[in-house]
Amino acid sequence: MKGLMMDYPLTLTQFFERSRRLFAKKTLATRIPSQPLFRYTYAEFAERVRRLAGGLRALDIRPGDRVGTFMWNCHQHLEAYWAIPMMGAVLHTVNFRLAPPDIAYIVTHGGDTILIVGASVWPLLEPMRRELTTVREIVIVRDTADARLPVGGLEYEDLLRRGAPVAEWPQLDERDAAAMCYTSGTTGHPKGVVYSHRALYLHSLGMAQADSFALSERDVILHIVPMFHANAWCVPFAGVMVGATQIFGGPSPQPRDIVEMTEQERVTVVGAVPTVWIGVKEICEREGHDISSIRLIPCGGSAAPRSLIELFDEKFGVPMLHAWGMTETTPVGTLSRLKSYMEPWPDDQKYTVRAKQGFPSVCVDLRIVDEQGRVAPWDGKTMGEIQVRGPWVTSGYYKADSTDHFTEDGWFKTGDVGTIDPEGYIQITDRTKDVIKSGGEWISSVDLENLIMAHPKVLEAAVVAVPHPKWIERPLACVVPKPEHHGSLTAGEIIEFLRPQVARFWLPDDVVLIEAVPKTSVGKFDKKVLRERFKGWPPKAG
Ligand code: ADP
Numbered sequence: 001m002k003g004l005m006m007d008y009p010l011t012l013t014q015f016f017e018r019s020r021r022l023f024a025k026k027t028l029a030t031r032i033p034s035q036p037l038f039r040y041t042y043a044e045f046a047e048r049v050r051r052l053a054g055g056l057r058a059l060d061i062r063p064g065d066r067v068g069t070f071m072w073n074c075h076q077h078l079e080a081y082w083a084i085p086m087m088g089a090v091l092h093t094v095n096f097r098l099a100p101p102d103i104a105y106i107v108t109h110g111g112d113t114i115l116i117v118g119a120s121v122w123p124l125l126e127p128m129r130r131e132l133t134t135v136r137e138i139v140i141v142r143d144t145a146d147a148r149l150p151v152g153g154l155e156y157e158d159l160l161r162r163g164a165p166v167a168e169w170p171q172l173d174e175r176d177a178a179a180m181c182y183t184s185g186t187t188g189h190p191k192g193v194v195y196s197h198r199a200l201y202l203h204s205l206g207m208a209q210a211d212s213f214a215l216s217e218r219d220v221i222l223h224i225v226p227m228f229h230a231n232a233w234c235v236p237f238a239g240v241m242v243g244a245t246q247i248f249g250g251p252s253p254q255p256r257d258i259v260e261m262t263e264q265e266r267v268t269v270v271g272a273v274p275t276v277w278i279g280v281k282e283i284c285e286r287e288g289h290d291i292s293s294i295r296l297i298p299c300g301g302s303a304a305p306r307s308l309i310e311l312f313d314e315k316f317g318v319p320m321l322h323a324w325g326m327t328e329t330t331p332v333g334t335l336s337r338l339k340s341y342m343e344p345w346p347d348d349q350k351y352t353v354r355a356k357q358g359f360p361s362v363c364v365d366l367r368i369v370d371e372q373g374r375v376a377p378w379d380g381k382t383m384g385e386i387q388v389r390g391p392w393v394t395s396g397y398y399k400a401d402s403t404d405h406f407t408e409d410g411w412f413k414t415g416d417v418g419t420i421d422p423e424g425y426i427q428i429t430d431r432t433k434d435v436i437k438s439g440g441e442w443i444s445s446v447d448l449e450n451l452i453m454a455h456p457k458v459l460e461a462a463v464v465a466v467p468h469p470k471w472i473e474r475p476l477a478c479v480v481p482k483p484e485h486h487g488s489l490t491a492g493e494i495i496e497f498l499r500p501q502v503a504r505f506w507l508p509d510d511v512v513l514i515e516a517v518p519k520t521s522v523g524k525f526d527k528k529v530l531r532e533r534f535k536g537w538p539p540k541a542g
Pocket of ligand 1: 184302303322
C-alpha cells in the first residue's frame with residue numbers, strides 16, 4: 001500500500017517563495033571595505049533574484065546550463081545562489097584561491113558558459129581568460145568602493161536590468177541538479193560534486209534542527225566560510241529558509257572584521273575553520289572585545305583543537321560546535337553536541353566529547369571499516385576508514401567513471417580515518433593519506449597536533465610522517481611558537497610536554513620550529529608541502 005501524501009517536489013523554490021512573503025522586512029547586508037555595511041531587505045533581495053534570473057534568461061541560459069560564480073561572500077553571491085538553481089540552471093561556485101591551472105580545469109570541465117565575477121578577484125581570472133573556452137560572457141560585480149570594470153565586461157547591475165524579471169519559476173524535479181562544487185583536489189584533478197535540489201532542501205532542514213546549528217529567524221548570521229567552498233556549509237540556503245538576518249563578510253575579511261561586525265551587529269552564529277578562530281582569539285585576548293552575542297560557532301573543515309573549544313567557552317562564554325563534513329556530503333556529516341545526560345559530567349569529560357567530531361546528523365548513515373574490510377565496533381578504539389551514505393551524500397563525481405570512492409554495497413569512502421565510540425561519536429584521527437604508520441601501527445597526527453597546540457607557548461602545530469629506515473615512517477612535529485615565544489620555545493620542551501600524555505612510540509622523533517604552517521586554499525594545514533619539505537629529515541651532517 002502506498003502513502004497518500006502529495007508527491008510535492010523538494011526544491012529550493014518552495015523555501016524562496018515562502019521566505020519572500022514571510023520575512024520581507026528582514027535584513028541582508030554586505031561588508032564593503034572602509035564603508036558602512038550595505039543593507040537591504042529580503043523583499044528587495046527577492047526582487048533582484050527574479051531580475052537576475054530574467055537577465056540570465058536574456059543571455060540565453062537554459063535549464064541545465066552551468067553558471068559559475070567567482071566571488072567573495074556578498075549579497076550578489078546570495079542572489080546567484082538562489083536565482084540560478086530556481087531557473088533550472090546549475091550554480092557552480094568556483095574557488096578563486098586555487099592554482100590557475102586548477103581554476104581553468106574546473107571552469108571548463110564544469111562547462112560554465114557564464115561567469116559572475118567579483119571585481120576584486122577579476123585580476124586572478126583575467127590572465128587565463130583565453131583558456132576558459134566554454135565561457136561566453138563575464139559578468140562583473142562591483143564588490144569594493146573603487147572597483148574597476150574590465151573593458152567589455154558586462155556589469156552585474158546592467159544584467160539585472162536586462163530582460164523581464166522571472167514571474168513564475170519553472171516546475172523542477174527535485175532530483176535536478178541545483179549546484180556544483182569541485183573538491184580542492186589534493187591528488188589528481190579536482191572532482192566535481194553535483195548537488196540536487198532535494199539534497200540542498202533536506203540539508204537546509206537539517207541545519208535548522210536543534211541538535212545541529214538550530215538556525216532560526218531570530219539569528220544574525222555572519223558568513224565567513226567562503227561561499228565558493230562546500231556551499232558555505234549550506235548556511236546561505238538554510239539562512240534564507242528560516243528568514244535569518246544575514247551579513248556577508250565581503251572581500252578578504254580578517255579576524256578584526258569578524259570581531260567588529262560581531263560587536264556592531266550582535267551576530268549570533270558565525271562559522272569558520274579553526275585557523276580563523278585562532279586569529280579571532282588573539283585579537284580578543286589582546287584588546288578585549290565583547291563577542292558574547294554569539295550563541296554558536298560552528299567549527300570544522302579541519303580538527304578544532306580541544307584547547308580552542310575550552311578557551312572560547314571559558315574566556316568568552318561562546319560555545320563552539322565541532323562538526324565534520326566534506327564537499328561530497330553537502331557538507332555536514334557529524335556534529336558534536338553533548339547528549340542531555342552528559343551535561344552533569346565533569347568539564348574535562350565534556351570537553352573530551354565536544355572535541356570529537358560528533359555523532360552522525362539526521363539523514364547520514366555512518367560506519368567505520370578496518371583494513372581487512374570489517375565493519376568496526378563502536379568501541380572508540382578500532383581505527384578504520386569512515387564511510388557514509390544518505391540523501392545528501394554524493395553518488396559519484398561529475399563526468400567521472402571511476403568507482404574507487406564507493407563500496408560495492410553503496411557507501412561513499414571518505415578517505416578519513418577514525419574511531420567511533422559507544423555513544424556514536426566519531427573521532428577523526430587522520431586522512432588516509434596523512435596517516436603515519438610506524439612499524440605497522442597507526443599514529444594519529446591529529447591527536448598529536450591537538451596535544452601540542454594545548455602547550456601555552458604554541459600557536460600552531462602540524463605533524464607529518466617522515467621516512468624511516470627501520471619503522472618505515474616516524475612522526476615529525478612542525479611547530480609555530482606564539483610570537484612572544486619565538487626564540488624561547490625549544491624542541492625538548494614539546495617532547496617533555498607530550499611524554500606523559502602519549503604512548504612512547506607516538507613521541508615525535510623530532511620537533512622543528514617553523515614560521516608558519518603552510519595552508520591550503522581553504523585555510524587547512526597543507527601537510528603535502530611539509531612532507532615534501534622534510535622528507536629527508538634529519539638533514540645529513542656536512
Ligand atoms: P578539501 O579539504 O579537499 O578542500 P573538503 O573541504 O571537502 O575538501 O574537506 C573535507 C575534509 O576535511 C574531510 O574529508 C576531512 O579530512 C576534513 N575535515 C572536515 N571537518 C573536519 C573536522 N572537524 N576534523 C577533522 N577533519 C575535518
